[in-house]
Amino acid sequence: MVNSQSGKRIQIIPATKNAGTENALKRSDGILRAAAYCRVSTDKEEQLNSYEAQKAYYTQRIAENPNWELAGIFADEGLSGTSLKKRKEFNRMIAACKRGRIDLILTKSVSRFARNTVDCLETVRMLKANGIGVIFEKENINTLTQSSEFMITLFSGFAQAESESLSKNVAWGKQKSMEAGNVVFQFTRLLGYRRGADDKPEIVPEEAETVRRIYRRYLEGASTHIIKAELEQDNVPTALGIQRWDAGVIKSILKNEKYCGDALLQKTYVTDCISKKVKKNNGERPMYYIQDNHPAIVPREIYRRVQEEMARRSGKRRVAQKYVKTEQSKYSGKYALTELLVCGECGTQYRRVTWSRGGKKRIVWRCISRLEYGTQFCHNSPTIQEEKLHSAIVTALNKYAANQEELCGSAYDLIKLAQGDEVEDKAVSILSLKHKLENINRKQAKLLDIVLEDMENEALVAELKKVKEEKQQLQEWIKTLENEGVYNANKQSRMKEVKEWLDEQEVGFREYDNVITRKMIERIEVVDSETIRVKFRDVEVVIEQTLV
Numbered sequence: 001m002v003n004s005q006s007g008k009r010i011q012i013i014p015a016t017k018n019a020g021t022e023n024a025l026k027r028s029d030g031i032l033r034a035a036a037y038c039r040v041s042t043d044k045e046e047q048l049n050s051y052e053a054q055k056a057y058y059t060q061r062i063a064e065n066p067n068w069e070l071a072g073i074f075a076d077e078g079l080s081g082t083s084l085k086k087r088k089e090f091n092r093m094i095a096a097c098k099r100g101r102i103d104l105i106l107t108k109s110v111s112r113f114a115r116n117t118v119d120c121l122e123t124v125r126m127l128k129a130n131g132i133g134v135i136f137e138k139e140n141i142n143t144l145t146q147s148s149e150f151m152i153t154l155f156s157g158f159a160q161a162e163s164e165s166l167s168k169n170v171a172w173g174k175q176k177s178m179e180a181g182n183v184v185f186q187f188t189r190l191l192g193y194r195r196g197a198d199d200k201p202e203i204v205p206e207e208a209e210t211v212r213r214i215y216r217r218y219l220e221g222a223s224t225h226i227i228k229a230e231l232e233q234d235n236v237p238t239a240l241g242i243q244r245w246d247a248g249v250i251k252s253i254l255k256n257e258k259y260c261g262d263a264l265l266q267k268t269y270v271t272d273c274i275s276k277k278v279k280k281n282n283g284e285r286p287m288y289y290i291q292d293n294h295p296a297i298v299p300r301e302i303y304r305r306v307q308e309e310m311a312r313r314s315g316k317r318r319v320a321q322k323y324v325k326t327e328q329s330k331y332s333g334k335y336a337l338t339e340l341l342v343c344g345e346c347g348t349q350y351r352r353v354t355w356s357r358g359g360k361k362r363i364v365w366r367c368i369s370r371l372e373y374g375t376q377f378c379h380n381s382p383t384i385q386e387e388k389l390h391s392a393i394v395t396a397l398n399k400y401a402a403n404q405e406e407l408c409g410s411a412y413d414l415i416k417l418a419q420g421d422e423v424e425d426k427a428v429s430i431l432s433l434k435h436k437l438e439n440i441n442r443k444q445a446k447l448l449d450i451v452l453e454d455m456e457n458e459a460l461v462a463e464l465k466k467v468k469e470e471k472q473q474l475q476e477w478i479k480t481l482e483n484e485g486v487y488n489a490n491k492q493s494r495m496k497e498v499k500e501w502l503d504e505q506e507v508g509f510r511e512y513d514n515v516i517t518r519k520m521i522e523r524i525e526v527v528d529s530e531t532i533r534v535k536f537r538d539v540e541v542v543i544e545q546t547l548v
Contacts, residue, residue: 032103033071034062037093039112051077058106071102094123097132109138110152124152171270178288183263191239191253192297201294208297210236214253215298215306221518223333224250254310257289260303261296264289336514337389337524343367344527346378352386365389367526382529388547389532390512396534396545397520398508433478440471 036058038051055073062070074093096102105127107113113136114120124134124143133144141151187195192211196202210231217227224247231245238245257264265288268278281287341350348369355362367381447464454460509516523535527544534543 030067031069032067033101034065034068034104034106035071035093035096035102036062036073037090037105037107037113038073038075039077039087039090051075054108061106068104072096094127097127097130100130103132105132105134107134107136110136110141120152121149124149178265181288181290181293183265183290183293185258189239190256190258192259193294203295203297207239211253211259211297214250215259215302218254218306219302219309220515221333221336224248224254226333254306257303258294259297260300261294262289262291262300263293334514336517336521337365340517340521341365341389341524341526343369343378343381344525344533345381346370348378350384350526363387382526384526384529384532384547392532392545392547393517393521393524393534394509394512396532396543397516399543399545400520400536400541401508433474437471437474437478440467440474443467444471 036055038054038058055075058073059070062068072093074089076087076089093102093105097105110120113134114123127134128143133142135142136152139151141148143149143152185193185195185201187193187201192204192207193201194204214227214231217230218224222230227250228245228247231250232243235243236245237243238249253259266281266285267287269281269285270278335352337350338352339349342348343350346367346369348367350365351368351371353364353366353371355364363386365384365386367378369378370381444464444467447460447467451457451460451464520536521534522537525533525535527533530547532545532547534545536542
């Protein structure tokens with residue numbers, strides 16, 4: 001052929017190969033190395049039978065084609081097709097393709113290959129760039145043809161939409177199950193419980209004692225790291241049977257409401273079926289709290305006190321930061337006085353300091369403000385010898401124990417009200433407020449419908465605003481009453497425990513103890529070099545003690 005305009009002679013060389021069901025041949029003998037990919041969505045028996053049938057079918061089909069040679073059957077069982085990350089066999093097949101060991105892939109349908117449109121297209125494009133075709137039998141698509149990408153996009157979009165629909169149905173079913181109070185237990189990772197004969201949680205006595213020990217030591221003042229060291233020293237096994245603990249695991253045990261017999265559902269949620277990203281539920285989804293769902297290992301009062309103590313410790317900050325003056329200190333599990341001993345002049349905590357003079361060591365406590373900044377903020381805070389301080393605390397504890405009834409007055413009477421009229425009245429009050437809140441919600445819904453039909457009616461808009469404000473006030477009131485009830489219950493529990501413990505003591509306190517100090521004392525104020533003022537927990541009792 002001659003181009004009349006340029007005078008050039010153009011010769012057309014016709015194609016000798018057809019990119020149809022076979023790709024650009026990679027072997028001189030014209031035999032394609034064909035592999036098959038199978039997948040079933042669940043591990044149920046009927047699906048596994050289908051899985052075996054698929055393997056047998058593709059093995060036979062490849063063997064019957066004289067132009068194909070079996071390069072492997074790759075199959076994933078009981079896995080979702082929306083993500084490639086956990087599909088081990090699929091990823092092994094793609095790796096073999098990249099190494100040049102596969103020329104052609106056969107699969108039942110686009111939905112078996114991938115239900116994620118993006119992953120499907122990216123994989124097909126990568127294989128196509130390497131001259132590797134994929135044949136989708138159900139849709140009759142060969143990816144090496146020109147129109148294949150449009151068809152794959154269409155069918156993989158349908159497959160993804162089907163996955164999203166199924167995911168929503170599953171999520172709806174789980175939601176209804178949670179609303180019905182059905183609790184799922186992960187027994188293998190939950191220390192203290194096992195699956196009973198009726199599939200319900202059953203307490204394991206030895207493991208339950210470990211849980212109680214963790215709660216008890218935490219309330220005694222031990223940090224999670226100290227508890228970890230103690231458990232490992234005593235060779236106590238974890239839920240997985242190993243004798244190596246982690247502070248994070250101990251913290252999760254302390255925060256787990258299941259140990260008091262309750263269950264909080266939907267703490268986390270999956271954002272979508274494609275990314276499968278799990279997020280902490282911070283109010284984006286409803287939660288369901290089921291009380292008395294199963295046998296408790298620790299009393300609910302102890303669990304609440306632990307939550308209160310965890311919040312108290314996490315609210316503290318480190319003091320020793322230059323040019324930053326604060327009255328709070330970081331919690332110390334080693335020395336109780338680190339957070340209890342405060343300066344009477346500036347209110348800052350004291351710190352334990354080791355003095356070395358003439359080869360002799362002496363332990364003293366000093367005001368952090370005075371120690372870090374000199375007399376800039378605190379002028380006259382005294383240095384206290386640890387021995388004198390401990391002796392004075394023991395003396396104050398003995399005075400309290402010997403005269404607790406006289407010193408506390410009617411404080412212990414509050415304990416008797418724990419199950420009395422006051423608590424019952426408060427419960428009735430909360431219940432009536434919640435009923436009122438329900439009525440307001442109904443009224444708000446009706447008003448909203450009317451306002452949407454008549455947006456120009458200022459009187460209706462003003463009334464709707466008033467109802468919203470009333471609803472907010474009620475919600476805040478209910479929350480305040482509930483928090484107050486929990487606080488009073490925790491306080492009464494501590495007071496009762498201390499009273500019973502003191503009644504059991506046959507003799508007075510003989511030596512200083514960090515655990516006893518934390519249990520009994522709320523604050524120790526250094527008045528001067530000779531006097532401290534001891535404030536006891538949960539009761540309005542203060543004892544002024546001389547340092548000797």
